[in-house]
Amino acid sequence: MDDWKDFKRVFLTLASPGSFWLLVFFIIPMAFLFVLSFSSKAIVNGETSTTAYDYFNTFGNYIASAGTSYLVLLWRAIWTSAVATFVCLVLAYPLALAVCFAAPKWRPILLLLLILPFWINLLIRTYALYSIFRSTGVVNQAMGLIGLGPYEMLNNTSAVIMGLVYVYLPFMVLPLYSTIEKLDRSYLEASLDLGASQARTFWSVTWPLTLPGVITGIILVYIPCLGTFLTSDILGGPNNWTIGNAIQNQFLEANNWPFGAALSFILLYATFIALVIRALIAGRSKGVDA
Amino acid sequence: MNAALKSGQGPLEYARRPWIIILFGLVLVFLYAPIASLIVFSFNVDKSGVWHGFTVMNYVKSWHNDAIFQALTNSITIAILSTVFSTIFGAMTALTLWRFRFPFKNIYEGFVALPIVVPEICMGISLAMFFNYTGMMAGVRDWIWPFNLINIIFAHIAFCFPFVAVVVRARLQGFNRQLEEASKDLGATELQTFTNVLVPFMVPSLVAGGLLAFTLSLDDFVITLFSSGPGSVTFPVKIYGMVKRGVDMQINAASTVLIAITLAATLIAMKLQSPSKSGH
Numbered sequence: 001m002d003d004w005k006d007f008k009r010v011f012l013t014l015a016s017p018g019s020f021w022l023l024v025f026f027i028i029p030m031a032f033l034f035v036l037s038f039s040s041k042a043i044v045n046g047e048t049s050t051t052a053y054d055y056f057n058t059f060g061n062y063i064a065s066a067g068t069s070y071l072v073l074l075w076r077a078i079w080t081s082a083v084a085t086f087v088c089l090v091l092a093y094p095l096a097l098a099v100c101f102a103a104p105k106w107r108p109i110l111l112l113l114l115i116l117p118f119w120i121n122l123l124i125r126t127y128a129l130y131s132i133f134r135s136t137g138v139v140n141q142a143m144g145l146i147g148l149g150p151y152e153m154l155n156n157t158s159a160v161i162m163g164l165v166y167v168y169l170p171f172m173v174l175p176l177y178s179t180i181e182k183l184d185r186s187y188l189e190a191s192l193d194l195g196a197s198q199a200r201t202f203w204s205v206t207w208p209l210t211l212p213g214v215i216t217g218i219i220l221v222y223i224p225c226l227g228t229f230l231t232s233d234i235l236g237g238p239n240n241w242t243i244g245n246a247i248q249n250q251f252l253e254a255n256n257w258p259f260g261a262a263l264s265f266i267l268l269y270a271t272f273i274a275l276v277i278r279a280l281i282a283g284r285s286k287g288v289d290a
Numbered sequence: 291m292n293a294a295l296k297s298g299q300g301p302l303e304y305a306r307r308p309w310i311i312i313l314f315g316l317v318l319v320f321l322y323a324p325i326a327s328l329i330v331f332s333f334n335v336d337k338s339g340v341w342h343g344f345t346v347m348n349y350v351k352s353w354h355n356d357a358i359f360q361a362l363t364n365s366i367t368i369a370i371l372s373t374v375f376s377t378i379f380g381a382m383t384a385l386t387l388w389r390f391r392f393p394f395k396n397i398y399e400g401f402v403a404l405p406i407v408v409p410e411i412c413m414g415i416s417l418a419m420f421f422n423y424t425g426m427m428a429g430v431r432d433w434i435w436p437f438n439l440i441n442i443i444f445a446h447i448a449f450c451f452p453f454v455a456v457v458v459r460a461r462l463q464g465f466n467r468q469l470e471e472a473s474k475d476l477g478a479t480e481l482q483t484f485t486n487v488l489v490p491f492m493v494p495s496l497v498a499g500g501l502l503a504f505t506l507s508l509d510d511f512v513i514t515l516f517s518s519g520p521g522s523v524t525f526p527v528k529i530y531g532m533v534k535r536g537v538d539m540q541i542n543a544a545s546t547v548l549i550a551i552t553l554a555a556t557l558i559a560m561k562l563q564s565p566s567k568s569g570h
Contacts, residue, residue: 004390227409
């Protein structure tokens, strides 16, 4: 690696576009959002202004977000994401294992089949789920043929969890695949040769060695789930809103931006806490790099 | 794969366990049935959800539906422009991080990765406020197409280029710097070395990163919703509005077209970066 002082012109040329963009279109807006979360709408001539704010004058937005109705939304985001992440892990692990241990010529095709939906637009996939599970959708029609239903399968928490699993499953498969693929199989063979059962081998050898991939997968799925907004909106309906929907509502409908800003920072802190937990666990486990 | 294991006999042949095969099949049905149904019903004559006959009218109608057509054109234009810029910025950032030692490098790296982890909705509203506050939201509204999309493009570059930087940096990690020295020893200038040695080595990651940026941009709904002023609608934003008003087979038709475009782009890019051309 070169010291930047030896090649100042090259360094500055290479570093400026990205740094400029990051500063202007990410850091400054986020800083502004941070300031706004401690602000309130200004009172101009005795009326609440819609465009002017008194900056840094209140903690009221954070206190208001601690109200029960918003804590419920945050809590719902935390636990629906946790369930969805768990289901993804349980489904993705055996699938990733199967892909890694399949005949080499099949591996790329099987992997591609699992991750191809990732390239399809999120909204289109959610809409596709919505249209087959709605009360007049294909699933209810099929059940109607054998005399069941129609059931209301949308607008509940399970629908949101199903939608999240549907959308984020590829995010779990990829890191698991890349860790399991790098796993040295002679460890597994040694364990089996020495008389351990398949289950024992899995829990004592495979699982601990692939833990870094598991953790990466959990983070890749959990974080976008936490901020979800589309899935809970389309598949869950108003009774299953999470904090993401509340933020959107404050900005597009209720028009209380300082409060929406405080809610977003609460979501952001929840995200960072998840990342810190990941770093702590990853620091302690010694397995194959994800 | 270990040559010692004969196919179908080893205790490690997890891919042949019946329960795993069944699970695999069920997951594939779960993943593909909704999309297949969406495509099939785009050819249905009505929107009842029951098959009433084949037609291509939904495609004709959505092609002539100016709002859908314009939203699709906007989306593709935004995706192409933001891919070009985020690939360039991302590659330059990756080169900076790979080649130089500089003060506060760890913090800088953290900031570059931040747009990847920050929830989309937080980034979206912060940009919405930024554009409103600086007057850019109202300012570009009446500009000639495609310049009226410039806020969305700026926002997309901001969240796409860090992904490109990560992909390119991972590739650069495997570069043998002795090749650079060899090139310079043989009389090439700094710039010649860069264009003839380093850039060809980076190409697969530029393709992969660019493709990732293209898909992320085409896919993005949340950030676009907030950074677009009234009038500049992208395809996902348009579909969202239509879904809110109920199921309509024109959505299916337009979605099928978009799926075809994305999958074609993905498969082409995968071909381009197949191992035989990765330059190892």
